[in-house]
Amino acid sequence: MSKGVVSKDEDYSQWYNDLVIKADMAEYSPVKGCMIIKPYGYSIWEKMQAVLDGMFKETGHVNAYFPMMIPKSFFSKEASHVEGFAKECAVVTHYRLKTDENGQVVVDETAKLEEELILRPTSETIIWNTYRGWIQSYRDLPILVNQWANVVRWEMRTRLFLRTTEFLWQEGHTAHATADEAIAETEQMLGVYADFAENWMALPVVKGKKTANERFAGALDTYCIEALMQDGKALQAGTSHFLGQNFAKAFDVKFTNKENKLDYVWATSWGVSTRLIGALIMAHSDDAGLVLPPKLAPIQVVVVPIYKHEEELENISGFVKELTRDLKAKNISVKFDKRDTHRPGAKFAEYELKGVPLRVAIGSRDMQNGTVELARRDTKTKETVNQEGLAMHIEGLLEEIQNNIYQKAFSFRAENTTEVDSYDEFKRLLDEQPGFISAHWDGTSETEQQIKDETKATIRCIPLDNKKEEGKCILTGKPSTQRVLFARAY
RNA sequence: CGGGAUGUAGCGUAGCCCGGUAUCGCGCCACAUUUGGGAUGUGGAGGCCGCAGGUUCGAAUCCUGCCAUCCCGACCA
Known part of the structure; x- marks a missing residue:
């Protein structure tokens, strides 16, 4: 686990907050x-x-x-629209400040807007x-x-x-x-x-x-x-x-x-x-930090040199320069972290936290053997590979990582999507194995609202490709023609 | 807006019950030794103890008021 980041099994929301902050x-x-x-x-x-x-x-x-500012009157023109946003609008009422007798900056009440402006909610x-x-x-x-x-x-x-x-x-x-x-x-x-x-x-x-x-x-x-x-x-x-x-x-x-x-x-x-x-x-992401898909990662490959003397770094730098050129030609972003102020272990941890998909570590040992150490962020696996053809190898790996991350998320969703036919089972699942629940619903707002009030689960959507079949609403038992997707949501 | 909690160094904290100008860790700075998974040692800097009153010879500590933030509900991309 990364320092200062709580485990996601222990406290998911704290884990999320920690990641956002610690990963900068x-x-x-x-x-x-x-x-x-x-x-x-x-x-x-x-x-x-x-x-x-x-x-x-x-x-x-x-x-x-x-x-960015919209006249208040605009919001009264579409009834349901104003109803939807009225409770969360910031309103601009004045256009000037002044300094009062105590030297405090205050709103100049004489500069009141004739019509208030709304900071757009949309x-x-x-x-x-x-x-x-x-x-x-x-x-x-x-x-x-x-x-x-x-x-x-x-x-x-x-x-x-x-x-x-x-x-x-x-x-x-x-x-x-x-x-x-x-x-x-x-x-x-x-x-x-x-x-x-x-x-x-x-x-x-x-x-x-x-x-x-x-x-x-x-x-x-x-x-x-x-x-x-x-x-x-x-x-x-x-x-x-x-x-x-x-x-x-x-x-x-x-x-x-x-x-x-x-x-x-x-x-x-x-x-x-x-x-x-x-x-x-x-x-x-996981307990070690972010896991970013290569296609959106700001840094796709980070290179960490391991060296004891300046000459070693120079030697390594020569190789990295070529590697960087080859990767850039393939549109792959690289960061060469040769900071002397941090040791390799600290850098490893930092880039894991930041979710950089691939890490290349290279030291004198590698320079002698003509190899580098490649570490994948998604699987946390390491392998030693030849320097020759490295850029091409990296290109393939990034693609593999992108696919692997998707597959992993896809499997997770599959494992956590369940068809349910009774309300008891529905409630049990929400508590024991939260995820998507596919169930029959009688199509009324009242039923949906009651389920929400009782379980905090809402209908996330009626999937475009959902199962059309005869069934009974899990709450009311009334006839239904299709399954809809329930879940607790953010 | 209802319920609960917390404000002490950049961050995390101890001290508060029982008043005497603040503890520890991380981080930061300098030097040295280190460098294949978060280095070690030595030295150093850093504080209006959330704000404002009050009690007192003396307040981080006791009292009053305020402010802010966080958590739990209702609202939500």
Whole structure:
């Protein structure tokens, strides 16, 4: 176990917190509920951004930027939307400070805003208010815009990366001429998220639809990807909403269609946030620290020289220089840690904590033998390999590690997903072997709510590829036609 | 917003019951020896004891008020 990190079996949430802090991902800030994302954590976000941004562009989207502050009145235009966010909005009321007679900085009460501004909890309102001016004809459609931004949601309780008052995300907001086209867009972006989660984060996800209870405020349908964490709790990793014509009606966004008739525009919105970093940590890491998938690791390979004299280091450096060149040619990021202030053992522990997928250790012994020692972070195994062809070997290993991490998470999810047909069994499983539970449900909000009240488990989603079969609701015994996915969630 | 707890060096803590200007570990700095799994020795720096009052000759310690943070609930990407 790594120093200063509690075992994940002993206290999962403490383990998570310890990892975030000790691995130098983030720290607490003086502002309640807000964290400081440190360079190492932020570089993972940058990698995620780069990949996702590429995927968005690939599917025809462009980036834009809208104001962080939204007039309060905008929120009253879509009833269910304001209801969903009203309780967690930060409000700007003044625009000036002054120094009072005691030399204290205070709010200048004379500088009160006529209309308060809301720090965006999400941008549907200001964007749809803007789209009104952009759209007159079907020829103006579709609009496929994405925004990288920060948002503020004043949550009661926060957790590093998983839920903070301010967080970073991207939000796509698209406008379409038909419902079908908007639904296709919603589903397409869900696919993009699933692709990203599985192929880059090595995180298997279930694609599905939310029930009415869990739906986004203002949406007709909310699609999501759900992942299972190592403690058996579910985490919503991304959402894609079909908003129907709700926001178009609220903000009066009409267009003339091909038949020369006036109609409201169809909308979607979709987003993922820095929460993905939390998912990444919780899904793969162990007691020694982070385990990062090579495709998103800020440092993919670290080289630790072991030497007693300056000449030895020079000798090793010559080799490392060549290795670095070969790896860079393959787009593999390398760090050569030749700091003289830390001993090799300390470096080994540090890079394990930070989840660097591959470590190359090389000393005089290796230089004589023409070998290096290669250590994998995911399996914690070490092997001695020839220097010749090392870059190619590393390239293959990184791929293997990426696959192995995914497989491991996939098996874990398979082992912790259970079909259940009775409420007693359902409750027993939640306590004894938490995970996804696939069960029949009568389709009513009341039943879902009662199950939530009694067990804290919610319907994570109705999987898109779920089992369609006759059955009885585990709570009410009423007929059901399909299984849905339950879990306790973050 | 309800219930519980805690604030002492960068971090983690002892001291508080029973008042006398603060303990230990990690970390930090210097030097030396070390370097294939978190080095060792010697020396050193670092504190408005959360804040404000009160009691007292004297307060980290006792009393009052405030502030902040954390944990558990309801809310949530």
